[in-house]
Amino acid sequence: MIRLSVNINKIATLRNARGGNLPDVQQVAVDCQRFGAQGITVHPRPDERHIRYKDVELLRPLVTTEFNIEGNPIPKFIDLVLQHKPDQVTLVPDDPDQLTSDHGWDTKKHKTFLTDVIGRFKEAGIRTSIFVDPDTEMIEHAVYTGTDRVELYTEGYASGFKTDPEATIRPFVEAARKAREVGLELNAGHDLNLENLSFFAKNIPWVKEVSIGHALIADALYYGLQNTIQLYLRALRVEG
Template sequence: MTKLSVNINKIATLRNARGGNMPNVVQVAKDVQKFGAQGVTIHPRPDERHITYQDAYDLKPVVSTEYNIEGNPIEKFLTMVLELKPTQVTLVPDAVDAITSNAGWDTLKHKAYLSEIINECKHNGIRTSIFVDPDLKMIEGAAHTGTDRIELYTEAFAEGYGKGDENSVKPYKECAVLAHSLGLGVNAGHDLSLENIAFFKNSVPHLLEVSIGHALICESIYMGIENVVKKYLQKLK
């Protein structure tokens, strides 16, 4: 079964819009795990406009499944990760002012930079993953950095599938096969939803984990978060 890691950034966005502590991100993290999610993902950004660095520390004691922290490994981010030692760190090449992740790493151009960070994280017992576009050359480049896994950036698939183009999954299938042959674990995330997750999971081999936040939280407004988490788990079997 492909593991579901719930990204709770949007819970923090809602909390921050009003101030105070409602909804409570720590309680939501406890709840999604109780409902069956096998991981919790956060993506703190430098301006802390949703998940804050303090949230990252507050969540550490309550994540009993897998704790995945995503982000651009600027000095502040990397310091936090090395202190918290989450299960996994996912390296994402975000611009400081990015609304959301919009591209994967150029693993050829940034090989030395990524290798140094990955080596330090692995030395501290943290599993590493690199956010990449579905490009075979980028997968090959990732393998040379020493990373444990890749996370396939799935926006292009989601957009194509939403327009009825089932062939939009083909590059992801090819990349997953190559990654597996190179000894890399395969994760995926971005714009995956209840509408497309079963097709993606059934089409892409060796898929270990999906990280889903925006769609899952939006769907939960209508159907309830416990119900939605269980729907994802059913589709990922």
């Protein structure tokens, strides 16, 4: 079964809007796991506009499933990851002022940099994943960095799903097959939701995990957090 990692950045955004500790990011992480999520994802950015670096320290002992830290591997981020040693680190090429992730790595151009960073994380026993577009060439070059996994950036799939799901999923299936062919495990994330998640899972059932935040937290406003997590887990089940 594809694992669900809940990105709790939006919980931190809501907390930060008023100051104080409501909602409680730590309690939400505990509750997500209690309700069935198989992982917790955070994506601290340099301006700390949602998850703060201090949150990572506080969350680390509370995450008993899988802890995934995403981010651009600037020196401060690298130090954070090495200090708290999550189960997985996902490298994302974010610009400092970027609203949200909007592209994957050029693994050919940045091969040397990624290889050096990934080497440091692997020495510390941390599984690594690289955020990539559904581009077979970028996946082929990702192998040479030493990464364990690639995470498909799925915004293109989500945006085209309503119009033509079959055509939209095609490059993602091709990319996923390439990852499997070259021996890389596969994650996926960005704009996956209850409408498009099941179709994605049925077409690429060998995905190891999906990281979902914005849509899941928005759905929780209507359905409640526990029920929403169960709905997402149900959407990820692939029969047969």
